[in-house]
Amino acid sequence: MRFLLVFLLYIASASADAPVANLSGTQWLAKVSEAMKNLSYHGTVVFMKNGQLDTMKYQHVMDNGIEIERLTSLNSPLREVTRKSNEISCLYKETSQKTETQNPIDRSFIVNLPAAPEKLDQHYLFALASQEMVAMRPAQIVAVLPKDGLRYARKIWVDKATWLPLKVEVYGQGGNTLEQVLFTELEIGASQPVPATEAASAQTEAQTHARVAQAESLETAAFQLKNWPAGFEKVFFIRNIMQQSQKTVEHLLLSDGFSNVSVYFEAKGDKTIEGLRSLGPVNSYSRAIGKLQVTVLGEVPAETVEFVARGVALRGD
Numbered sequence: 001m002r003f004l005l006v007f008l009l010y011i012a013s014a015s016a017d018a019p020v021a022n023l024s025g026t027q028w029l030a031k032v033s034e035a036m037k038n039l040s041y042h043g044t045v046v047f048m049k050n051g052q053l054d055t056m057k058y059q060h061v062m063d064n065g066i067e068i069e070r071l072t073s074l075n076s077p078l079r080e081v082t083r084k085s086n087e088i089s090c091l092y093k094e095t096s097q098k099t100e101t102q103n104p105i106d107r108s109f110i111v112n113l114p115a116a117p118e119k120l121d122q123h124y125l126f127a128l129a130s131q132e133m134v135a136m137r138p139a140q141i142v143a144v145l146p147k148d149g150l151r152y153a154r155k156i157w158v159d160k161a162t163w164l165p166l167k168v169e170v171y172g173q174g175g176n177t178l179e180q181v182l183f184t185e186l187e188i189g190a191s192q193p194v195p196a197t198e199a200a201s202a203q204t205e206a207q208t209h210a211r212v213a214q215a216e217s218l219e220t221a222a223f224q225l226k227n228w229p230a231g232f233e234k235v236f237f238i239r240n241i242m243q244q245s246q247k248t249v250e251h252l253l254l255s256d257g258f259s260n261v262s263v264y265f266e267a268k269g270d271k272t273i274e275g276l277r278s279l280g281p282v283n284s285y286s287r288a289i290g291k292l293q294v295t296v297l298g299e300v301p302a303e304t305v306e307f308v309a310r311g312v313a314l315r316g317d
Contacts, residue, residue, distance in 0.1 A: 025126030028142050028158060029117045035163035036108060038062055043135070043186035045071070045110070049179040050280035058109070058183075061190050069109050083109065105235055105253075110181055111156065111168045114257020123147055123231040123256065132157065134166035135183045144258065149173060150229045150304045151259055152281065162188055170281055173301055178281035221250050223265045223294065227311030229304060231256040254298075254308070261298035261308055268293045276302050285309040 023031070042059045057072040069083040078093040088101045114120055129141035139157040146153055157167035168181045218224075218237040225234075235253040252263040273286040273293060284297040285305040289312065296309040 025128050025142050025144075026117045026121070028128070028140065028163075029113060029126060029144075029156075031163040032142075032156065032158055032165055033113045033115070036060075036110070036113070036165065037067055039162060039164065039188065040190040041162070041164060041186060041188050042190065044074075044184045046180075046182045046184055048182070055184075059190070067106065071109055081109070083107075111165050112255075112258055112260065117257065120231055120256060123151065124258075129155065131160075134159075135186050137161065137166060137186065139166050148229075149301060150307070151231075151256065151300060152178065154258065159186070170299070172281070178299075218252065221252070221265070222292070222315060223250070223263075223289075223312050224315045225252065225263065225308070225311055226313055228254055228261075228308050229256075232259075232261065235260075259298060259300050261296060261300055261304065263308060263312060264295045264297065265312070266293055267291065276306065278302060287312075289314055 040061045042057070045056050045058045047054045047056070055074045057074065059068075059070040061068050066085050067083075071081045073079050076094070080091045080093065082089050083106075086103045086106050088103065089098060090100075091098045117124075117126060123146065125143075125145040125147060127143045127145065129143050131138060131140050133139065134157045138160045140160055142156045142158055144154040144156065152173075153171040155167075155169045155171075156165050158164070159166050164186065165181075166183045166186065170178045170180075172178050215236040215238055218234060221237055232254040233256070235255050237250070237252045240249050240251060241247070247266055250265040252265075254261040254263070268288060268291055272288045273295070274288065275286065277284045277286075281299045282297065283300060283302045283305045284295055285302070285308075286293065286295040287309050288294075292314070294309055294312045296305040296312075298305055
């Protein structure tokens, strides 16, 4: 909360000389979501996470009502990741290995945004900060500040001409930058028609691994979730069979629109995993329930994953 107060003071001082905006932070985010989905655009994106930097070419188009995103790596390992609505394929060019995944929901490669940010007013403060240049384009900073310790703060640099996000930063509870997505160049309009996929020409040679899971009712799960943070909603529940172990893993996804939290439930292995683990912005908390193992994982503070894990119980308990 101390970081939130300092951030608020920064915003107040930074905005003092900025032009008065007619739109609220919530309205800016709504326009960002609309622009991201409906516009065609392309450019170069830098992803910085866990001390690693990855530069990729990015394309986005809306083709006959279907949203298509594509990332093409510029450095090893060379790969091409394509999202068509909720279908994701990844081609590793050096090995010709291809994976296909179908998610029950659509997720942007650039930033997650809630469908209705106004519904999260009790959990976040959406504030307009200063204006800066990103990729040689004027941008308005929208600060997304949590009102509790269960979420991360964010800043989104929004292109004033198109409403597209030019830069996104996620901050830890101490104010440190956990991850960043940055356009170094952005062009509006499709540079070229997005091909079906480069994997199509190599499909006869490529080794393809498809993972398709259908969403099911949470009532069929072996576990139940008795407590979870306010503002998070149950998005989907699926069952996956792991290829190597053939173990069934139940997966529940929770989200508040900005942050996703996954609950995994499976039979215990030879060794029980207990307690908290952290890697950059990602925290996980594991505990045993009888002969079963629950692991909660997400880009949220450690307190959040432990809170959710403690709320998991066997169905009927």
